[in-house]
Amino acid sequence: MRRLLLFFSAIVALNVAAQLPAPAYEATFNGANWDTATGFTINTTNGTTSGADIFNTPYSAYNFYSLNGKLQLDAVSQTGLREKGTISFFAKYNNTQTSLTPIGFTYPIFYLNNGLTSWSEGLMLGFEIVAGAPKLMMKSYSAQYTGFSEQLNNAVSNTDWHHYIISYKFGNGGYINVYQDGKLVLTKDISHSLSNLTKPFEFFSHTSGSVFNRSATGFVDEIRAYTEPFNTAQAKEIYASYLKINSGSTIAKYSFDDDLTEHFGNYQPLNSFFGFNRYIATVSQGGNNTYVGNMVVGATAELPIGVGSILSEGSYTISLAAIVTGFTNNDNGEIMATVLSIPNTTGGDFLKIGMHKGTKVLRFEINESSAVSVNGTSLENWQHIVFSANNQNNTLSIYVNGALAATAVYNKHQFLNTLQNILLGKNRKPTPTYAVCAVDDLVIDRKTYNAVEAAKAYRQWKTAVTSYDTTYSTLGVDHIQKTQNNIKVYPNPTTDFVKLSQKADAEVYDLSGKLVGSYKNAEMLDLSTYQQGIYLLKLSNSKGTHSVKIIKK
The missing domain is CATH 2.60.120.200 (Jelly Rolls)
Structure with a gap:
């Protein structure tokens, strides 16, 4: 067997990740001023950063250890966030308290009131106990009682963290998409709107009128709110960015x-x-x-x-x-x-x-x-x-x-x-x-x-x-993710032509990062005139973008 490709001084860094806008609101619960995040109401008496986060780092997550801890996103300066947007957060519930208050049989971990005192779930993600196990539940109703309630098959662990993204648009042509740990678990077309655009976004609680109710105990971390709905690629990118x-x-x-x-x-x-x-x-x-x-x-x-x-x-x-x-x-x-x-x-x-x-x-x-x-x-x-x-x-x-x-x-x-x-x-x-x-x-x-x-x-x-x-690797693709378009390239190594399993636009880069060739809607690439060496192919089609190394002999 030949020994191949040990060291290169050149750096190739092609960013194939989805582009993300800056969040309108963000609470990370780190540092001395963890409780003063702009746009949030955070009760520091009955909730504290004593909790360890998803990476076991202590004092880095909001811990709901009593029935009175309050964490709300008021979003006063962005009322449009109640019409469309994206909410991203980590959560781990434990429900060690006995006096928790569900809505019906659902315990909200995220809740936005629609202005009613009953059927008040304008936008709610929670869990219900089904056959002894917690299952995700999504609900959304308008002030006219139109909307939906749907149980998801996804389990909710009471011993481990999960990451959630809720991306939504109310009104005509509206929809709600829910992601758990980077995977789409619910997509729902809707047409109803919310009539009340002043209620706060609540975590592990729900307020009806002036009555505050604790619905879960546990931990919340890394809350981010965006004023635009995210597509699937962006939702996956948010989650992957935390694990990079x-x-x-x-x-x-x-x-x-x-x-x-x-x-x-x-x-x-x-x-x-x-x-x-x-x-x-x-x-x-x-x-x-x-x-x-x-x-x-x-x-x-x-x-x-x-x-x-x-x-x-x-x-x-x-x-x-x-x-x-x-x-x-x-x-x-x-x-x-x-x-x-x-x-x-x-x-x-x-x-x-x-x-x-x-x-x-x-x-x-x-x-x-x-x-x-x-x-x-x-x-x-x-x-x-x-x-x-x-x-x-x-x-x-x-x-x-x-x-x-x-x-x-x-x-x-x-x-x-x-x-x-x-x-x-x-x-x-x-x-x-x-x-x-x-x-x-x-x-x-x-x-x-x-x-x-x-x-x-x-x-x-x-x-x-x-x-x-891998920016500092000898051959890197910035934020390498699992292939989205799943294009196979063969033969590899090659002496002349390579075939693609799907049609795609292709860009060929050498190890210095220089673009040395491009092809449109191609199924076969002619590399016969290229010098022997290592090249990086960036392949794009309607299913996504993918980068792969190719060896020219």
Whole structure:
């Protein structure tokens, strides 16, 4: 196998993200003046920033811990916000209080009164308890009692954060779109209007006349209000922006969302062997995800040799989601079923990530000498793992599902071998032990992740989002997201022509960022006159914009 695409000094930064306007109102609940956000009424006596936010950062979210805490967006200077706009916020409810007041059977987490004392839900997102589980409910009525009420199938976790976007336009040709964690969960055409344009937007409460009612306890964070409705691309961009990670100088990611070759970074696709296939499953941590797995004994896969070079400077992060359903006992002396193996210079494993055969817990082994077991973390269930090495102080930080689980010290980085393949599904012994496992969202980044970045990596996997700023990478696409138009480009590498699976406008950039070619509504691109090297194709059609690396031989 040839070693490809290790270092480039040029930076290519094409912004394919949706453009977002500035919010008209914003409350982030950070800093000394968290309770003085313009346009908001915030009760600091019965609500405080004592809550940790979505990334486990303390004192960074509004905590409704009593029945009297009040958080309202008054929007006095923007009355048009009650006719059209977009509201974005994070929320986590716990409902530990017993004296909460629903509207009917619905507990609002967001509420705008239409001026009535009954059927007052001008714009309301809340939850109802259905068969013991909370389910999202959306309601909107006019002062003339026209409108709708619709229960969504999406569950609302009382132990975890969700991000919500409500985009709306009242009146003729109106609509309401609701997004949860970047995914459209409700779209409804409406024609009714609100007659009262002075009522505040309320969170975890509802006011009827002069009667204030607490409808939920929990946490709210990062409220943003925009005066225009957002389309789906913009709504997804808002959510993805919160999860964006600034990558290191080199990064590779294998997401396995479309096929075994889907990835970004300066490397070849993953090499698969017998039985290592792509699967689709309902992942307990985050809905429908796709992943790659070796559900057949003896199946393995390997990453291209060049990927190992990302680890060469000693400060790096490896993140992946994994589950182990079984293993072989070809080597009875081996106590670990290996999911990922990085080679050392003596023919063995520099780093192994996998499952202890006896206890079934997550286990790391470093250079076949020191080991760390993460008790209480069973790899018989899906777990998201971030393994982050810091060469400055020889420390390792291990995060599981976004939270720090263990730390260790290592000082044998000199034994790392970057000239052999990283393996999936087995160790490097002459008679290997095979793990019957599945892997998803494998990322190798030349950077030590902090706690917030580890939490973001977990959230990206959990909600099926890819959000990296690779501005400082050797070959980068600013804010790379999952392909919107899903155009396949083949063959790649090529000596002359490449074909597109869908018609698209194409722009070709070299590694300096210079535009060297463009095509309109094309299904085939003629690259025969281009010099050998690496190019970036920006492909656009009615389904979106997508960037892909192409190798001209």
